[in-house]
Amino acid sequence: xxxxxxxxxxxxxxxxxxxxxxxxxxxxxxxxxxxxxxxxxxxxxxxxxxxxxxxxxxxxxxxxxxxxxxxxxxxxxxxxxxxxxxxxxxxxxxxxxxxxxxxxxxxxxxxxxxxxxxxxxxxxxxxxxxxxxxxxxxxxxxxxxxxxxxxxxxxxxxxxxxxxxx
Numbered sequence: 001x002x003x004x005x006x007x008x009x010x011x012x013x014x015x016x017x018x019x020x021x022x023x024x025x026x027x028x029x030x031x032x033x034x035x036x037x038x039x040x041x042x043x044x045x046x047x048x049x050x051x052x053x054x055x056x057x058x059x060x061x062x063x064x065x066x067x068x069x070x071x072x073x074x075x076x077x078x079x080x081x082x083x084x085x086x087x088x089x090x091x092x093x094x095x096x097x098x099x100x101x102x103x104x105x106x107x108x109x110x111x112x113x114x115x116x117x118x119x120x121x122x123x124x125x126x127x128x129x130x131x132x133x134x135x136x137x138x139x140x141x142x143x144x145x146x147x148x149x150x151x152x153x154x155x156x157x158x159x160x161x162x163x164x165x166x
């Protein structure tokens with residue numbers, strides 16, 4: 001027995017394929033990505049540069065056969081794929097520059113950090129000595145504070161004694 005389709009085509013036909021021809025690039029477009037293009041003469045398939053060449057050659061063929069409208073249509077498609085090709089090249093150059101910049105500073109910074117650590121280790125006194133130095137500094141600070149308090153007290157006493165004399 002035959003199945004009826006009620007005049008409808010299957011809706012999900014070809015849904016598992018990437019369809020870049022409808023503008024669904026999703027940022028995954030590179031120079032080797034194969035694209036289905038539905039041009040004025042039918043479907044073309046190829047990479048961005050291949051489609052640009054195909055549409056350019058089709059435009060020259062159409063203009064040689066005195067079909068200006070079809071030639072202009074092909075040239076518009078060729079221009080579209082030319083622009084996509086340039087955009088891909090710019091993105092690739094930006095990626096390469098970003099990767100290059102990320103690699104160079106990290107190599108330099110690692111070597112600089114190692115040199116800095118070695119220099120600091122050479123100049124730094126041992127831990128025990130640093131502990132003694134910290135303790136000495138604390139004692140000096142407390143002595144200075146106590147001396148400043150003594151000076152304040154003695155200056156107040158001097159002012160009081162001068163006031164009493166007057």
